[in-house]
Amino acid sequence: QAVFATVSIDAGPILAPFLVGSAAVAEVESNSTRSQAQRISPPVVISGNISFAGDVDYFQFTANQGDVVTALVSTASLGSALDSVLYLLNSEGTTLAYNDENGLFYQSDSFLQAVLPSDGTYYLVVTDYSSRGGVNGTYRLHVQLQKPRAPSVSAARPNRGAP
Numbered sequence: 001q002a003v004f005a006t007v008s009i010d011a012g013p014i015l016a017p018f019l020v021g022s023a024a025v026a027e028v029e030s031n032s033t034r035s036q037a038q039r040i041s042p043p044v045v046i047s048g049n050i051s052f053a054g055d056v057d058y059f060q061f062t063a064n065q066g067d068v069v070t071a072l073v074s075t076a077s078l079g080s081a082l083d084s085v086l087y088l089l090n091s092e093g094t095t096l097a098y099n100d101e102n103g104l105f106y107q108s109d110s111f112l113q114a115v116l117p118s119d120g121t122y123y124l125v126v127t128d129y130s131s132r133g134g135v136n137g138t139y140r141l142h143v144q145l146q147k148p149r150a151p152s153v154s155a156a157r158p159n160r161g162a163p
Contacts (some may be wrong), residue, residue: 024140031058034093037123042069042145048126050082050137056127059141065118066148073110073126074140081136086110087125090117100129115148 027048031038037058040046048057063069073084088097099112116122126141 027057032056034058034060034089034123040143042143044143046141046143048139048141050084050126050128050132050139054131055137056125059124059126059143060121061124061143061145062121063116063119063145064147065116067116068113068146068148069116069122069124070113070144070146071111071124072142074142075108075138078138078140079136080108080138081132082139083108083129083132084110084139085127085129086112086141087123087127088112088114089123089125091121093123096122 024045024047025040027046028038029051030036032055037060038046040059040061042061046059050057061069069088071086071088073086075082075084083101085100086098087095090096096117097112097114099110101107101110110126124141124143126139128137
């Protein structure tokens with residue numbers, strides 16, 4: 001059963017909901033290049049492993065212009081030695097965003113959130129900062145895709161008689 005959780009500061013959420021407590025999808029090797037990327041359909045949690053020095057794991061998804069992708073690589077909570085780095089690439093392989101040691105969670109975890117610029121195929125890439133790997137290179141990749149929200153007005157005041 002999937003349960004959504006949201007991180008909030010003060011009165012409002014700062015992150016999109018994440019899947020917690022749901023069964024993770026296993027990473028499928030070989031997914032070490034864009035052409036071999038494992039296809040995913042967010043929302044999803046992937047259980048993966050950077051299994052050898054220089055290993056890189058690619059995950060492919062499709063999205064629309066304006067969609068917001070939120071991705072978190074969790075390692076520390078698993079007792080993993082992986083110092084993750086997370087990349088978001090477009091269909092041509094150009095880096096749109098990346099993160100190493102974000103300030104929101106454990107320092108070895110990676111987090112990114114981005115508004116996607118066009119319809120198409122995108123890639124999330126997980127690797128180790130020092131290009132290590134091995135038995136203890138496990139991670140969980142949490143991926144959420146949200147449609148953009150239209151702005152809303154929660155309160156309005158009359159303009160003191162002005163039209």
